[in-house]
Amino acid sequence: MTTMTEGPDELAVRVRALRRARRDAQIRASRVRRVLLAPTAGPDPYALPRGRPRRHGRA
Known part of the structure; x- marks a missing residue:
């Protein structure tokens, strides 16, 4: 699971990866x-x- 020690950069990377995965699945x-x-x-x-x-x- 995620921990609170992650910085905003790691969170942004994960959000982008999840959005890309969702878009690929929809396509x-x-x-x-x-x-x-x-x-x-x-x-x-x-x-x-x-x-x-x-x-x-x-x-």
């Missing part, structure tokens, strides 16, 4: 949110069509 969170909320890719035009299988011969 990371916003980037993750942007990726998760990004629109997904459309359907693959080269994928096989879904539906009932077609029978080419007559039984």
Whole structure:
């Protein structure tokens, strides 16, 4: 924990480090949110069509 023997310079260094860490965390969170909320890719035009299988011969 912190003690009262710290000078104002050490306190300022710690405050700056905490603010930088908070800002970095917020930036990371916003980037993750942007990726998760990004629109997904459309359907693959080269994928096989879904539906009932077609029978080419007559039984």
